[in-house]
Amino acid sequence: MVMRYITTLIFVVVASCVGYSLYSTYDSNPWTRDGQVRAYIVEVTPRVTGQVTNVLIKDNSQVKKGDLLFEIDQSVYQAALNKAKASQKQASALLKKARDEERRAVNLEKRAPGAVPVLTLNNLGNAVETARANVEVMQAAVEEAALNLQFTKVYAPTDGYITNLQLRQGSQVTANTPVVALIDEHSFWIEGFFKETDLKGVDDSNQTLVTLLSHSEYVLEGQITSIGYGISMQDGSTGNSLLPVVNPNFEWIRLAQRIPVKVKLTSVPDDVQLRIGMTASVKIMKGSESK
Structure with a gap:
């Protein structure tokens, strides 16, 4: 009987030590699975109106800055x-x-x-x-x-990838109306959403470790470039008669809001192609600074 109590006590102590160790690690190096790959999207917009006579690009193709995309009559x-x-x-x-x-x-x-x-x-x-x-x-x-x-000749303004191409020869385009989505290949970053309680002591000099869900075998290094200064407010938005909209429900447990943290990867393996919307896990290494 005594041995049973001793064994149980040992398991409790070990579990407590492991739990405390994990908590300390998480507290010093916040981690989130709520991360996504982002990039700037250039909306290619014709500056004149007319019928498209020639389309020289294909959907999901790569283009270089200055490449001719399409021509207008x-x-x-x-x-x-x-x-x-x-x-x-x-x-x-x-x-x-x-x-x-x-x-x-x-x-x-x-x-x-x-x-x-x-x-x-x-x-x-x-x-x-x-x-x-x-x-x-x-x-x-x-x-x-x-x-x-x-x-009448529309060129690629930057290196990137054409996606969701709907433009066809014979289409009518209107000046100042976007017709082609071009993802800037030099602008990819990781957007990680961290609880507000995890951002104490975090600044834009901290390094990060990023793991993509599609390439879990790689641990990519990155650096925080900025931390969001605000998120959309649900309560208090203006409703009818210019009065604030307030949610009548209130949870007794206050959930921490999530703040976006922007991370720029320092290097990407050749066999990893970043795509907007890919899922990522982000771990912030507090106290580590870029050199």
Whole structure:
């Protein structure tokens, strides 16, 4: 009987020691399984409206900065450029005419003072200035038309991956409306959500250990780059009549809120492809700093 009590006591002591050790480890190095892979998504947006005549990309393909993604019908914009150039020539001709008329009047006034009224000379000078301004306006119109013609070809703004491609040849695109999602391949990071009670003593110099659910054989090293300063508030949001919305239910057990912690991986193995939304576990090494 005594041995049974001694054995039970030993098991309790060992369990307590193990539990305390695990708690101490977790307290000094917070850990969460609530992590996700994130990256910046560039919304490729055409700057002109028209019909797509050529699509040079495929869904889930990799592109490099400057690669041609798709082309928009150029005919309308080429015609607009030709029209602007013709208007520019016309404005230049009118400027030449105004200058010639002013020059003749000035020369006549020099040979026979008083032959040309002052008002006429002023009007001729104003006509030259107006014609010169019209030439500048037409020059700007030519530049704008040339830019619009260039915008019919849409290029990749950064290295990345095309995903969820819905664009097809013959589609009608509208200026300033996104049509292609491009994931910036240089912007991947891990977003870990930690309980607010775990962030005491954590700063952006701490190192982290990250394990991806899809590649559990790797333990990736990273560094905290930032800690979120706020999360969405459920109670207190504005409802009808500008009054705050308050949840009538209150749990006796107060749950700690989760704060996002942004982690940048220092290196990624060649056979690991990061994808937005992948699940990750993140462990913060308190007291460790980047060198």
